[in-house]
Amino acid sequence: MNAQTDSSTHVNHQARYSFDGNGKNDFSDSGSRxxxxxxNTITKKKVDTTAQELxxxxxxxxxxxxxxxxxxxxxxxxxxxxxxxxxxxPDKTNVSNILMPVVYSQYNQLTIxxxxxxxxxxxxxxxxxxxxxYKYPQDTYGLGGHSSLENENDIDYSHxxxxxxxxxxxFPNVYAGPGYxxxxxxxxxxxxxxxxxxxxxxxxxxxxxxxxxxxxxxLLYDNRKNAINPSNGLYANVLYRPNFTWMGSxxxxxxLTIDVRKYVRLPGPWRHILAFWSFDWLTLSGKPPxxxxxxxxxxxxxxxxxxxxxxxFRSNNMLYLEAEYRFDIMRNGLIGGVLFANAQSFSNYPVNxxxxxxxxxxxxxxxxANKRSNTNIAIxxxxxxxxxxxxxxxxxxxx
Numbered sequence: 001m002n003a004q005t006d007s008s009t010h011v012n013h014q015a016r017y018s019f020d021g022n023g024k025n026d027f028s029d030s031g032s033r034x035x036x037x038x039x040n041t042i043t044k045k046k047v048d049t050t051a052q053e054l055x056x057x058x059x060x061x062x063x064x065x066x067x068x069x070x071x072x073x074x075x076x077x078x079x080x081x082x083x084x085x086x087x088x089x090p091d092k093t094n095v096s097n098i099l100m101p102v103v104y105s106q107y108n109q110l111t112i113x114x115x116x117x118x119x120x121x122x123x124x125x126x127x128x129x130x131x132x133x134y135k136y137p138q139d140t141y142g143l144g145g146h147s148s149l150e151n152e153n154d155i156d157y158s159h160x161x162x163x164x165x166x167x168x169x170x171f172p173n174v175y176a177g178p179g180y181x182x183x184x185x186x187x188x189x190x191x192x193x194x195x196x197x198x199x200x201x202x203x204x205x206x207x208x209x210x211x212x213x214x215x216x217x218x219l220l221y222d223n224r225k226n227a228i229n230p231s232n233g234l235y236a237n238v239l240y241r242p243n244f245t246w247m248g249s250x251x252x253x254x255x256l257t258i259d260v261r262k263y264v265r266l267p268g269p270w271r272h273i274l275a276f277w278s279f280d281w282l283t284l285s286g287k288p289p290x291x292x293x294x295x296x297x298x299x300x301x302x303x304x305x306x307x308x309x310x311x312x313f314r315s316n317n318m319l320y321l322e323a324e325y326r327f328d329i330m331r332n333g334l335i336g337g338v339l340f341a342n343a344q345s346f347s348n349y350p351v352n353x354x355x356x357x358x359x360x361x362x363x364x365x366x367x368x369a370n371k372r373s374n375t376n377i378a379i380x381x382x383x384x385x386x387x388x389x390x391x392x393x394x395x396x397x398x399x
Contacts, residue, residue: 034368076105088121134159142200143349145356179216210289214243229374235261253286273326283316294318307360307382317347336366
């Protein structure tokens with residue numbers, strides 16, 4: 001398998017609809033168009049050119065089929081099912097959302113996630129569920145910032161993830177609350193390094209199964225009006241995760257993730273957005289299982305590191321920065337574009353110092369899939385170092 005070039009197909013699970021104080025979408029501009037309007041025009045059906053907000057008394061279903069291709073999966077079939085609804089007064093309550101994007105690949109890889117973001121009356125509570133099943137062979141390349149593509153090591157495993165949190169509003173736009181996270185890997189097998197030498201995974205420890213289980217503490221600030229495609233605002237999330245043997249973990253270990261995103265809309269009649277993302281994933285103590293270590297493309301929405309194959313870097317600590325310029329190509333919002341640049345750094349193992357930065361950059365196109373929720377189909381081409389490059393496809397913005 002050639003890991004230098006990759007095409008990655010993801011579904012962005014961050015699918016919370018959010019509206020302004022009047023219950024209206026952040027980008028409900030009159031005359032906007034989406035791919036549904038284009039289809040209606042081709043089939044000569046009546047076209048609705050007004051981006052209406054979601055009706056507060058209904059469940060709004062969407063089923064979006066698709067097909068993708070990656071070197072590691074071959075062709076992949078994707079069926080994303082989504083339902084959006086209000087639990088109470090839309091003037092005071094965000095839209096709740098349940099998303100189930102199922103992926104099946106040419107090589108019998110299967111991903112079944114159920115992602116839910118439920119907002120109770122007046123946004124008093126936010127119930128966040130992230131449940132997934134993976135049957136997911138994947139390459140890994142060793143530990144630290146100096147890992148080599150020559151040490152491509154195929155690992156096959158099954159993975160059950162149950163991440164559940166309940167956050168309560170404590171101040172305007174500020175939420176906090178507890179949760180429980182479980183990551184269970186089983187039937188873990190590795191091929192080893194191509195030259196027959198001992199892999200970093202084997203040196204670190206890669207048993208046939210591993211369990212990480214423990215409570216979490218979640219602190220969130222979010223004043224964005226549309227989390228699917230923000231035009232302005234700030235998102236900041238701090239997640240502390242201790243894992244305990246008395247709760248079923250193989251070992252006691254602790255991690256901290258700090259996820260900060262800032263959006264700035266530039267002046268002018270057309271849409272021009274500057275977006276910034278910082279994602280730090282740190283091991284505070286103990287020894288996480290190899291497959292639970294911070295890794296490229298293994299953030300919650302599998303989006304870090306455009307320009308590099310998923311799993312390219314892995315270690316105890318990860319630092320990540322990204323900036324993106326988003327703009328409309330067509331005034332009606334049907335087609336847009338982006339330019340992006342990122343940088344990632346992983347601590348060396350076992351000394352945990354940072355001495356290598358891996359930059360990436362690229363460009364992409366945006367196709368408006370749904371003007372009511374302002375959801376785009378994102379198609380990007382990214383470049384990394386050492387000849388790494390490839391396509392990256394998302395339903396929704398990358399961050």
